[in-house]
Amino acid sequence: MKVPVNSIRAGNVIEYNGKLWVASKVQHITPGKGGAFVAIEAKALREGNKLQERFRSGEMIEQAHIEEREATFLFKDDNGYTFMDKENYEQLTIGSDVLDPDQARWLQDGMEVNVSLHEGTAVGVELPKSVTLAVVEADAVVKGQTASSSYKPAVVEGGIRVMVPPHIAVGTKLVINTADGTYMERAKD
Secondary structure, eight states, X not given: OEEEGGGOOTTOEEEETTEEEEEEEEEXXXXXXXXXXXXXXXXXXXXXXXXXXXXXXXXXEEEOOOEEEEEEEEEEETTEEEEEETTTOOEEEEOTTTXXXXXXXXXXXXXXXXXXXXXXXXXEEEOOSEEEEEEEEEOOOOTTGGGSOOOEEEEETTTEEEEEOTTOOTTOEEEEETTTOOEEEEOOO
């Protein structure tokens, strides 16, 4: 089915040049001069090669027929990432060739995700838009430094480095954007 390229998100499967591609990174870019466009990085479903393509903002693209299933993340092992289908309680094992490492780093035990199936084969995993993680390592707060708009590096659960405002201390829970790994806000407890 044809859909506007603006509606494509990471994890969606598109049909382009006769192949199925899983979008791994989608950026909506509005340059200062000229029309807006969408830059898509995708990986071929069967072959594994990569694609980087730009589409004009209003362009239509073929989205493959995909069955969406709600699943819960259980664990990671040598075979890949194991999820439990919430409808029939079957376990789905998804290889690291399907789940991008940038996405996989945000997985937490019990996390609710949407798994995309094409003809019974898992082709993508859509994570929640944000995750809440605690800071495990951060530089000390320097008095008076909060007036500047600078950010400092911090490490959150899972060993992920994130740039955070200077007032963030160890133990603070943060809301992190899973699409690009940026700090959004402090978690409301």
